[in-house]
Amino acid sequence: MSTFSDNFDKIKTEYETKRANAIKDAEARTMTLHAQYPALKAIDGKLRATGINILGEAMKGKNGLEERLKALEEENLELQKQRKDLIEALGLPSDCTDPHYECKECSDTGYIGINMCRCFKAALAKCAFENSGLGSLLKDQAFDTFDLSYYNDNPANHERMKKNLEKCRIYADTFAEGSPNLILIGATGLGKTHLSTSIAKKVIEKGYRVVYDSSPNVFNDFNKEQFKNESGLTDKYFECDLLILDDLGTEMITSFTVSSLYNLINTRLNTGKCTIINTNLSIDELRKAYTDRITSRIFGCFEPLMFTGKDVRMQKLQKNL
Ligand SMILES: Nc1ncnc2c1ncn2[C@@H]1O[C@H](COP(=O)(O)OP(=O)(O)OP(=O)(O)O)[C@@H](O)[C@H]1O
Ligand SMILES: [Mg+2]
Ligand SMILES: [Zn+2]
The missing domain is CATH 3.40.50.300 (P-loop containing nucleotide triphosphate hydrolases)
Incomplete structure:
Protein backbone atom coordinates (compact mmCIF):
# COMPACT_ATOMS: atom_id res chain seq x y z
CA MET A 1 0.00 0.00 0.00
CA SER A 2 1.19 3.48 -0.70
CA THR A 3 1.97 5.23 2.52
CA PHE A 4 1.31 8.88 3.29
CA SER A 5 4.93 9.66 2.49
CA ASP A 6 4.77 7.78 -0.86
CA ASN A 7 1.67 9.78 -1.75
CA PHE A 8 3.32 12.98 -0.63
CA ASP A 9 6.43 12.34 -2.75
CA LYS A 10 4.30 11.39 -5.76
CA ILE A 11 2.20 14.55 -5.56
CA LYS A 12 5.22 16.76 -4.84
CA THR A 13 6.85 15.47 -8.05
CA GLU A 14 3.63 16.04 -9.98
CA TYR A 15 3.53 19.61 -8.71
CA GLU A 16 7.18 20.24 -9.64
CA THR A 17 6.51 18.95 -13.16
CA LYS A 18 3.28 20.93 -13.45
CA ARG A 19 5.01 24.12 -12.35
CA ALA A 20 8.05 23.59 -14.60
CA ASN A 21 5.72 23.00 -17.57
CA ALA A 22 3.75 26.17 -16.83
CA ILE A 23 7.03 28.14 -16.77
CA LYS A 24 8.30 26.52 -20.00
CA ASP A 25 4.98 27.22 -21.65
CA ALA A 26 5.17 30.88 -20.62
CA GLU A 27 8.72 31.16 -22.00
CA ALA A 28 7.64 29.68 -25.32
CA ARG A 29 4.63 32.02 -25.47
CA THR A 30 6.85 35.01 -24.67
CA MET A 31 9.33 34.08 -27.42
CA THR A 32 6.50 33.84 -29.97
CA LEU A 33 5.08 37.20 -28.87
CA HIS A 34 8.55 38.80 -29.03
CA ALA A 35 8.95 37.55 -32.60
CA GLN A 36 5.52 38.93 -33.47
CA TYR A 37 5.82 42.25 -31.62
CA PRO A 38 9.39 43.68 -31.61
CA ALA A 39 8.25 46.65 -29.47
CA LEU A 40 7.36 44.25 -26.66
CA LYS A 41 10.70 42.52 -27.05
CA ALA A 42 12.48 45.86 -26.77
CA ILE A 43 10.67 46.82 -23.54
CA ASP A 44 11.31 43.38 -22.00
CA GLY A 45 15.00 43.74 -22.93
CA LYS A 46 15.15 47.11 -21.16
CA LEU A 47 13.32 45.76 -18.11
CA ARG A 48 15.86 42.96 -17.82
CA ALA A 49 18.65 45.53 -18.10
CA THR A 50 17.27 47.63 -15.21
CA GLY A 51 17.40 44.49 -13.02
CA ILE A 52 21.05 44.00 -13.90
CA ASN A 53 21.78 47.72 -13.45
CA ILE A 54 20.46 47.63 -9.88
CA LEU A 55 23.10 45.04 -9.05
CA GLY A 56 25.76 47.08 -10.89
CA GLU A 57 24.90 50.28 -9.00
CA ALA A 58 25.03 48.48 -5.66
CA MET A 59 28.58 47.34 -6.48
CA LYS A 60 29.74 50.85 -7.39
CA GLY A 61 29.72 51.87 -3.74
CA LYS A 62 27.46 53.53 -1.22
CA ASN A 63 28.03 57.11 -2.34
CA GLY A 64 24.75 58.45 -3.74
CA LEU A 65 23.44 54.92 -3.98
CA GLU A 66 19.99 55.82 -2.77
CA GLU A 67 19.44 58.39 -5.55
CA ARG A 68 20.87 56.12 -8.21
CA LEU A 69 18.57 53.27 -7.12
CA LYS A 70 15.59 55.61 -7.00
CA ALA A 71 16.27 56.69 -10.59
CA LEU A 72 16.42 53.06 -11.67
CA GLU A 73 13.23 52.27 -9.84
CA GLU A 74 11.44 55.13 -11.59
CA GLU A 75 12.78 53.97 -14.93
CA ASN A 76 11.52 50.47 -14.12
CA LEU A 77 8.04 51.69 -13.20
CA GLU A 78 7.85 53.78 -16.38
CA LEU A 79 8.85 50.74 -18.47
CA GLN A 80 6.23 48.60 -16.77
CA LYS A 81 3.58 51.18 -17.54
CA GLN A 82 4.68 51.33 -21.17
CA ARG A 83 4.54 47.55 -21.32
CA LYS A 84 1.03 47.46 -19.87
CA ASP A 85 -0.19 50.09 -22.34
CA LEU A 86 1.42 48.29 -25.25
CA ILE A 87 -0.13 44.95 -24.32
CA GLU A 88 -3.52 46.63 -24.02
CA ALA A 89 -3.10 48.42 -27.36
CA LEU A 90 -2.18 45.13 -29.01
CA GLY A 91 -5.37 43.58 -27.62
CA LEU A 92 -3.43 40.87 -25.73
CA PRO A 93 -4.50 39.45 -22.36
CA SER A 94 -2.71 41.16 -19.46
CA ASP A 95 -1.11 37.85 -18.39
CA CYS A 96 -0.04 36.85 -21.89
CA THR A 97 3.58 36.25 -20.91
CA ASP A 98 2.95 34.90 -17.38
CA PRO A 99 2.98 31.20 -16.42
CA HIS A 100 -0.60 29.91 -16.19
CA TYR A 101 -0.59 27.95 -12.94
CA GLU A 102 -3.49 25.63 -12.09
CA CYS A 103 -3.67 27.05 -8.56
CA LYS A 104 -3.54 30.84 -8.39
CA GLU A 105 -3.10 30.70 -4.60
CA CYS A 106 0.16 28.75 -4.45
CA SER A 107 1.38 29.04 -8.07
CA ASP A 108 1.52 25.23 -8.11
CA THR A 109 4.19 25.08 -5.40
CA GLY A 110 1.72 23.34 -3.05
CA TYR A 111 2.59 25.78 -0.27
CA ILE A 112 1.67 29.25 0.85
CA GLY A 113 4.59 30.22 3.04
CA ILE A 114 5.10 27.25 5.32
CA ASN A 115 1.45 26.16 5.11
CA MET A 116 0.26 23.44 2.77
CA CYS A 117 -2.13 24.91 0.18
CA ARG A 118 -5.63 23.48 0.15
CA CYS A 119 -5.12 22.24 -3.44
CA PHE A 120 -2.23 20.09 -2.20
CA LYS A 121 -4.27 18.77 0.74
CA ALA A 122 -7.08 17.89 -1.67
CA ALA A 123 -4.63 16.06 -3.95
CA LEU A 124 -3.35 14.05 -0.94
CA ALA A 125 -6.93 13.15 0.08
CA LYS A 126 -7.78 12.09 -3.48
CA CYS A 127 -4.75 9.81 -3.53
CA ALA A 128 -5.78 8.31 -0.18
CA PHE A 129 -9.32 7.68 -1.46
CA GLU A 130 -7.92 5.91 -4.51
CA ASN A 131 -5.75 3.72 -2.29
CA SER A 132 -8.51 2.87 0.20
N1 LIG B 1 -30.48 4.02 6.39
C1 LIG B 1 -30.18 4.02 5.09
N2 LIG B 1 -30.43 5.10 4.33
C2 LIG B 1 -30.15 5.10 3.02
N3 LIG B 1 -29.63 4.05 2.37
C3 LIG B 1 -29.35 2.95 3.07
C4 LIG B 1 -29.60 2.86 4.45
N4 LIG B 1 -29.21 1.64 4.89
C5 LIG B 1 -28.76 1.00 3.82
N5 LIG B 1 -28.84 1.77 2.71
C6 LIG B 1 -28.50 1.39 1.34
O1 LIG B 1 -29.00 0.09 1.12
C7 LIG B 1 -28.03 -0.73 0.50
C8 LIG B 1 -27.65 -1.85 1.44
O2 LIG B 1 -27.01 -1.32 2.61
P1 LIG B 1 -25.60 -1.87 3.14
O3 LIG B 1 -24.80 -2.36 1.99
O4 LIG B 1 -25.00 -0.83 3.98
O5 LIG B 1 -26.14 -3.07 4.00
P2 LIG B 1 -25.30 -4.10 4.88
O6 LIG B 1 -25.87 -4.05 6.25
O7 LIG B 1 -23.88 -3.86 4.69
O8 LIG B 1 -25.76 -5.47 4.18
P3 LIG B 1 -24.92 -6.83 3.97
O9 LIG B 1 -24.92 -7.52 5.27
O10 LIG B 1 -25.70 -7.56 2.94
O11 LIG B 1 -23.57 -6.47 3.51
C9 LIG B 1 -26.88 0.17 0.14
O12 LIG B 1 -27.07 0.65 -1.16
C10 LIG B 1 -27.00 1.31 1.15
O13 LIG B 1 -26.48 2.51 0.63
MG1 LIG C 1 -22.39 -4.91 3.69
ZN1 LIG D 1 -2.59 25.59 -4.34
Whole structure:
Protein backbone atom coordinates (compact mmCIF):
# COMPACT_ATOMS: atom_id res chain seq x y z
CA MET A 1 0.00 0.00 0.00
CA SER A 2 1.19 3.48 -0.70
CA THR A 3 1.97 5.23 2.52
CA PHE A 4 1.31 8.88 3.29
CA SER A 5 4.93 9.66 2.49
CA ASP A 6 4.77 7.78 -0.86
CA ASN A 7 1.67 9.78 -1.75
CA PHE A 8 3.32 12.98 -0.63
CA ASP A 9 6.43 12.34 -2.75
CA LYS A 10 4.30 11.39 -5.76
CA ILE A 11 2.20 14.55 -5.56
CA LYS A 12 5.22 16.76 -4.84
CA THR A 13 6.85 15.47 -8.05
CA GLU A 14 3.63 16.04 -9.98
CA TYR A 15 3.53 19.61 -8.71
CA GLU A 16 7.18 20.24 -9.64
CA THR A 17 6.51 18.95 -13.16
CA LYS A 18 3.28 20.93 -13.45
CA ARG A 19 5.01 24.12 -12.35
CA ALA A 20 8.05 23.59 -14.60
CA ASN A 21 5.72 23.00 -17.57
CA ALA A 22 3.75 26.17 -16.83
CA ILE A 23 7.03 28.14 -16.77
CA LYS A 24 8.30 26.52 -20.00
CA ASP A 25 4.98 27.22 -21.65
CA ALA A 26 5.17 30.88 -20.62
CA GLU A 27 8.72 31.16 -22.00
CA ALA A 28 7.64 29.68 -25.32
CA ARG A 29 4.63 32.02 -25.47
CA THR A 30 6.85 35.01 -24.67
CA MET A 31 9.33 34.08 -27.42
CA THR A 32 6.50 33.84 -29.97
CA LEU A 33 5.08 37.20 -28.87
CA HIS A 34 8.55 38.80 -29.03
CA ALA A 35 8.95 37.55 -32.60
CA GLN A 36 5.52 38.93 -33.47
CA TYR A 37 5.82 42.25 -31.62
CA PRO A 38 9.39 43.68 -31.61
CA ALA A 39 8.25 46.65 -29.47
CA LEU A 40 7.36 44.25 -26.66
CA LYS A 41 10.70 42.52 -27.05
CA ALA A 42 12.48 45.86 -26.77
CA ILE A 43 10.67 46.82 -23.54
CA ASP A 44 11.31 43.38 -22.00
CA GLY A 45 15.00 43.74 -22.93
CA LYS A 46 15.15 47.11 -21.16
CA LEU A 47 13.32 45.76 -18.11
CA ARG A 48 15.86 42.96 -17.82
CA ALA A 49 18.65 45.53 -18.10
CA THR A 50 17.27 47.63 -15.21
CA GLY A 51 17.40 44.49 -13.02
CA ILE A 52 21.05 44.00 -13.90
CA ASN A 53 21.78 47.72 -13.45
CA ILE A 54 20.46 47.63 -9.88
CA LEU A 55 23.10 45.04 -9.05
CA GLY A 56 25.76 47.08 -10.89
CA GLU A 57 24.90 50.28 -9.00
CA ALA A 58 25.03 48.48 -5.66
CA MET A 59 28.58 47.34 -6.48
CA LYS A 60 29.74 50.85 -7.39
CA GLY A 61 29.72 51.87 -3.74
CA LYS A 62 27.46 53.53 -1.22
CA ASN A 63 28.03 57.11 -2.34
CA GLY A 64 24.75 58.45 -3.74
CA LEU A 65 23.44 54.92 -3.98
CA GLU A 66 19.99 55.82 -2.77
CA GLU A 67 19.44 58.39 -5.55
CA ARG A 68 20.87 56.12 -8.21
CA LEU A 69 18.57 53.27 -7.12
CA LYS A 70 15.59 55.61 -7.00
CA ALA A 71 16.27 56.69 -10.59
CA LEU A 72 16.42 53.06 -11.67
CA GLU A 73 13.23 52.27 -9.84
CA GLU A 74 11.44 55.13 -11.59
CA GLU A 75 12.78 53.97 -14.93
CA ASN A 76 11.52 50.47 -14.12
CA LEU A 77 8.04 51.69 -13.20
CA GLU A 78 7.85 53.78 -16.38
CA LEU A 79 8.85 50.74 -18.47
CA GLN A 80 6.23 48.60 -16.77
CA LYS A 81 3.58 51.18 -17.54
CA GLN A 82 4.68 51.33 -21.17
CA ARG A 83 4.54 47.55 -21.32
CA LYS A 84 1.03 47.46 -19.87
CA ASP A 85 -0.19 50.09 -22.34
CA LEU A 86 1.42 48.29 -25.25
CA ILE A 87 -0.13 44.95 -24.32
CA GLU A 88 -3.52 46.63 -24.02
CA ALA A 89 -3.10 48.42 -27.36
CA LEU A 90 -2.18 45.13 -29.01
CA GLY A 91 -5.37 43.58 -27.62
CA LEU A 92 -3.43 40.87 -25.73
CA PRO A 93 -4.50 39.45 -22.36
CA SER A 94 -2.71 41.16 -19.46
CA ASP A 95 -1.11 37.85 -18.39
CA CYS A 96 -0.04 36.85 -21.89
CA THR A 97 3.58 36.25 -20.91
CA ASP A 98 2.95 34.90 -17.38
CA PRO A 99 2.98 31.20 -16.42
CA HIS A 100 -0.60 29.91 -16.19
CA TYR A 101 -0.59 27.95 -12.94
CA GLU A 102 -3.49 25.63 -12.09
CA CYS A 103 -3.67 27.05 -8.56
CA LYS A 104 -3.54 30.84 -8.39
CA GLU A 105 -3.10 30.70 -4.60
CA CYS A 106 0.16 28.75 -4.45
CA SER A 107 1.38 29.04 -8.07
CA ASP A 108 1.52 25.23 -8.11
CA THR A 109 4.19 25.08 -5.40
CA GLY A 110 1.72 23.34 -3.05
CA TYR A 111 2.59 25.78 -0.27
CA ILE A 112 1.67 29.25 0.85
CA GLY A 113 4.59 30.22 3.04
CA ILE A 114 5.10 27.25 5.32
CA ASN A 115 1.45 26.16 5.11
CA MET A 116 0.26 23.44 2.77
CA CYS A 117 -2.13 24.91 0.18
CA ARG A 118 -5.63 23.48 0.15
CA CYS A 119 -5.12 22.24 -3.44
CA PHE A 120 -2.23 20.09 -2.20
CA LYS A 121 -4.27 18.77 0.74
CA ALA A 122 -7.08 17.89 -1.67
CA ALA A 123 -4.63 16.06 -3.95
CA LEU A 124 -3.35 14.05 -0.94
CA ALA A 125 -6.93 13.15 0.08
CA LYS A 126 -7.78 12.09 -3.48
CA CYS A 127 -4.75 9.81 -3.53
CA ALA A 128 -5.78 8.31 -0.18
CA PHE A 129 -9.32 7.68 -1.46
CA GLU A 130 -7.92 5.91 -4.51
CA ASN A 131 -5.75 3.72 -2.29
CA SER A 132 -8.51 2.87 0.20
CA GLY A 133 -10.29 0.21 -1.86
CA LEU A 134 -13.60 2.00 -1.32
CA GLY A 135 -14.00 2.83 -5.01
CA SER A 136 -17.60 3.46 -6.10
CA LEU A 137 -19.00 2.97 -2.56
CA LEU A 138 -17.85 6.49 -1.79
CA LYS A 139 -20.25 7.93 -4.36
CA ASP A 140 -23.57 7.40 -2.53
CA GLN A 141 -22.65 6.25 0.95
CA ALA A 142 -22.23 9.05 3.43
CA PHE A 143 -23.75 10.10 6.75
CA ASP A 144 -25.90 12.66 4.96
CA THR A 145 -27.57 10.02 2.78
CA PHE A 146 -28.29 7.68 5.72
CA ASP A 147 -32.06 7.91 6.11
CA LEU A 148 -33.53 6.82 9.46
CA SER A 149 -37.07 6.62 8.04
CA TYR A 150 -36.19 3.16 6.69
CA TYR A 151 -36.43 1.94 10.29
CA ASN A 152 -39.83 3.52 11.00
CA ASP A 153 -41.73 0.22 11.15
CA ASN A 154 -40.62 -0.36 14.73
CA PRO A 155 -39.82 2.37 17.30
CA ALA A 156 -37.18 0.22 19.05
CA ASN A 157 -35.34 -0.36 15.76
CA HIS A 158 -35.58 3.30 14.89
CA GLU A 159 -34.15 4.30 18.28
CA ARG A 160 -31.34 1.76 18.01
CA MET A 161 -30.40 2.84 14.48
CA LYS A 162 -30.53 6.50 15.50
CA LYS A 163 -28.03 5.72 18.26
CA ASN A 164 -25.86 3.75 15.82
CA LEU A 165 -25.81 6.67 13.38
CA GLU A 166 -24.91 9.09 16.17
CA LYS A 167 -22.21 6.77 17.48
CA CYS A 168 -20.66 6.37 14.02
CA ARG A 169 -20.74 10.11 13.39
CA ILE A 170 -18.96 10.81 16.67
CA TYR A 171 -16.52 7.98 15.97
CA ALA A 172 -15.60 9.55 12.61
CA ASP A 173 -15.40 13.08 13.99
CA THR A 174 -13.16 12.14 16.89
CA PHE A 175 -11.12 9.42 15.18
CA ALA A 176 -7.52 9.30 16.35
CA GLU A 177 -4.86 6.74 17.16
CA GLY A 178 -6.25 4.54 19.91
CA SER A 179 -9.92 5.04 18.94
CA PRO A 180 -12.05 2.02 19.87
CA ASN A 181 -12.70 -0.93 17.54
CA LEU A 182 -16.24 -1.55 16.36
CA ILE A 183 -18.11 -4.63 15.24
CA LEU A 184 -21.32 -3.94 13.29
CA ILE A 185 -23.60 -6.95 13.60
CA GLY A 186 -26.88 -7.50 11.78
CA ALA A 187 -28.83 -9.05 8.95
CA THR A 188 -28.35 -8.16 5.32
CA GLY A 189 -29.19 -4.71 3.91
CA LEU A 190 -29.40 -2.82 7.20
CA GLY A 191 -26.69 -0.25 6.50
CA LYS A 192 -23.54 -1.75 8.03
CA THR A 193 -21.45 -1.14 4.92
CA HIS A 194 -23.11 2.24 4.40
CA LEU A 195 -22.22 3.50 7.87
CA SER A 196 -18.72 2.05 7.91
CA THR A 197 -17.84 3.60 4.55
CA SER A 198 -19.28 6.90 5.81
CA ILE A 199 -16.79 6.66 8.68
CA ALA A 200 -14.02 5.79 6.22
CA LYS A 201 -14.72 8.86 4.12
CA LYS A 202 -14.40 11.22 7.09
CA VAL A 203 -11.34 9.49 8.49
CA ILE A 204 -9.55 9.65 5.11
CA GLU A 205 -10.37 13.35 4.89
CA LYS A 206 -8.67 13.77 8.26
CA GLY A 207 -5.49 12.39 6.69
CA TYR A 208 -5.50 8.85 8.09
CA ARG A 209 -4.74 5.75 6.02
CA VAL A 210 -7.86 3.66 5.63
CA VAL A 211 -8.19 0.28 3.96
CA TYR A 212 -11.58 -1.21 3.18
CA ASP A 213 -12.21 -4.67 1.76
CA SER A 214 -14.49 -7.63 2.09
CA SER A 215 -13.37 -10.63 4.06
CA PRO A 216 -13.10 -13.00 1.04
CA ASN A 217 -10.77 -10.53 -0.73
CA VAL A 218 -8.66 -9.97 2.37
CA PHE A 219 -8.17 -13.70 3.02
CA ASN A 220 -7.54 -14.30 -0.66
CA ASP A 221 -4.54 -11.98 -0.30
CA PHE A 222 -3.36 -13.88 2.80
CA ASN A 223 -3.74 -17.08 0.81
CA LYS A 224 -1.79 -15.83 -2.20
CA GLU A 225 0.96 -14.53 0.03
CA GLN A 226 1.28 -17.80 1.92
CA PHE A 227 0.85 -20.34 -0.86
CA LYS A 228 1.65 -18.53 -4.10
CA ASN A 229 4.74 -16.66 -3.01
CA GLU A 230 3.29 -13.25 -3.77
CA SER A 231 4.90 -10.97 -1.25
CA GLY A 232 3.69 -7.72 0.32
CA LEU A 233 -0.03 -8.28 -0.41
CA THR A 234 -1.21 -8.12 3.18
CA ASP A 235 1.07 -5.38 4.53
CA LYS A 236 -1.63 -2.76 4.02
CA TYR A 237 -4.05 -4.64 6.28
CA PHE A 238 -1.55 -4.50 9.13
CA GLU A 239 -0.21 -0.99 8.54
CA CYS A 240 -3.28 1.18 7.87
CA ASP A 241 -4.68 3.39 10.64
CA LEU A 242 -8.22 2.07 10.13
CA LEU A 243 -9.07 -1.29 8.62
CA ILE A 244 -12.65 -2.01 7.60
CA LEU A 245 -13.13 -5.74 7.28
CA ASP A 246 -16.52 -6.10 5.61
CA ASP A 247 -18.71 -9.22 5.48
CA LEU A 248 -16.75 -11.28 8.00
CA GLY A 249 -18.06 -14.84 7.79
CA THR A 250 -18.68 -14.84 4.04
CA GLU A 251 -15.16 -16.11 3.36
CA MET A 252 -14.55 -19.85 3.18
CA ILE A 253 -13.70 -20.48 6.83
CA THR A 254 -10.68 -22.78 7.17
CA SER A 255 -8.03 -23.22 9.84
CA PHE A 256 -5.80 -21.01 7.66
CA THR A 257 -8.29 -18.12 7.47
CA VAL A 258 -9.02 -18.42 11.19
CA SER A 259 -5.35 -18.20 12.10
CA SER A 260 -4.82 -15.34 9.60
CA LEU A 261 -7.72 -13.46 11.19
CA TYR A 262 -6.29 -14.06 14.66
CA ASN A 263 -2.87 -12.84 13.56
CA LEU A 264 -4.37 -9.75 11.89
CA ILE A 265 -6.63 -8.74 14.78
CA ASN A 266 -4.06 -9.51 17.42
CA THR A 267 -1.30 -7.56 15.68
CA ARG A 268 -3.57 -4.59 15.13
CA LEU A 269 -4.68 -4.62 18.77
CA ASN A 270 -1.08 -4.82 19.94
CA THR A 271 0.04 -1.96 17.72
CA GLY A 272 -2.90 0.25 18.72
CA LYS A 273 -4.46 0.33 15.25
CA CYS A 274 -8.22 0.55 14.80
CA THR A 275 -10.46 -1.96 13.09
CA ILE A 276 -14.13 -2.04 12.14
CA ILE A 277 -15.66 -5.43 11.39
CA ASN A 278 -19.04 -5.91 9.68
CA THR A 279 -20.80 -9.24 9.89
CA ASN A 280 -24.13 -11.00 9.29
CA LEU A 281 -23.23 -13.61 11.89
CA SER A 282 -24.83 -13.51 15.30
CA ILE A 283 -22.63 -13.64 18.37
CA ASP A 284 -23.36 -17.38 18.71
CA GLU A 285 -22.53 -18.01 15.07
CA LEU A 286 -19.29 -16.05 15.40
CA ARG A 287 -18.39 -18.22 18.39
CA LYS A 288 -19.05 -21.37 16.42
CA ALA A 289 -17.25 -20.27 13.27
CA TYR A 290 -14.09 -18.90 14.87
CA THR A 291 -12.11 -20.22 17.78
CA ASP A 292 -12.58 -18.95 21.32
CA ARG A 293 -9.20 -17.26 21.03
CA ILE A 294 -10.65 -14.93 18.40
CA THR A 295 -14.14 -14.51 19.79
CA SER A 296 -12.86 -13.57 23.22
CA ARG A 297 -10.44 -11.11 21.54
CA ILE A 298 -13.26 -9.64 19.45
CA PHE A 299 -15.78 -9.36 22.25
CA GLY A 300 -13.21 -8.03 24.68
CA CYS A 301 -11.79 -5.31 22.47
CA PHE A 302 -14.56 -4.47 20.00
CA GLU A 303 -17.63 -2.46 20.79
CA PRO A 304 -20.69 -4.15 19.25
CA LEU A 305 -23.33 -2.12 17.37
CA MET A 306 -26.45 -4.15 16.64
CA PHE A 307 -28.28 -3.39 13.37
CA THR A 308 -31.96 -4.30 13.27
CA GLY A 309 -34.89 -3.58 10.99
CA LYS A 310 -36.19 -4.40 7.55
CA ASP A 311 -33.74 -4.89 4.67
CA VAL A 312 -33.21 -1.38 3.26
CA ARG A 313 -31.94 -2.80 -0.04
CA MET A 314 -35.32 -4.50 -0.50
CA GLN A 315 -37.25 -1.44 0.66
CA LYS A 316 -35.44 0.66 -1.94
CA LEU A 317 -36.12 -1.91 -4.66
CA GLN A 318 -39.82 -2.06 -3.77
CA LYS A 319 -40.06 1.73 -3.77
CA ASN A 320 -38.69 1.81 -7.31
CA LEU A 321 -41.06 -0.88 -8.67
N1 LIG B 1 -30.48 4.02 6.39
C1 LIG B 1 -30.18 4.02 5.09
N2 LIG B 1 -30.43 5.10 4.33
C2 LIG B 1 -30.15 5.10 3.02
N3 LIG B 1 -29.63 4.05 2.37
C3 LIG B 1 -29.35 2.95 3.07
C4 LIG B 1 -29.60 2.86 4.45
N4 LIG B 1 -29.21 1.64 4.89
C5 LIG B 1 -28.76 1.00 3.82
N5 LIG B 1 -28.84 1.77 2.71
C6 LIG B 1 -28.50 1.39 1.34
O1 LIG B 1 -29.00 0.09 1.12
C7 LIG B 1 -28.03 -0.73 0.50
C8 LIG B 1 -27.65 -1.85 1.44
O2 LIG B 1 -27.01 -1.32 2.61
P1 LIG B 1 -25.60 -1.87 3.14
O3 LIG B 1 -24.80 -2.36 1.99
O4 LIG B 1 -25.00 -0.83 3.98
O5 LIG B 1 -26.14 -3.07 4.00
P2 LIG B 1 -25.30 -4.10 4.88
O6 LIG B 1 -25.87 -4.05 6.25
O7 LIG B 1 -23.88 -3.86 4.69
O8 LIG B 1 -25.76 -5.47 4.18
P3 LIG B 1 -24.92 -6.83 3.97
O9 LIG B 1 -24.92 -7.52 5.27
O10 LIG B 1 -25.70 -7.56 2.94
O11 LIG B 1 -23.57 -6.47 3.51
C9 LIG B 1 -26.88 0.17 0.14
O12 LIG B 1 -27.07 0.65 -1.16
C10 LIG B 1 -27.00 1.31 1.15
O13 LIG B 1 -26.48 2.51 0.63
MG1 LIG C 1 -22.39 -4.91 3.69
ZN1 LIG D 1 -2.59 25.59 -4.34
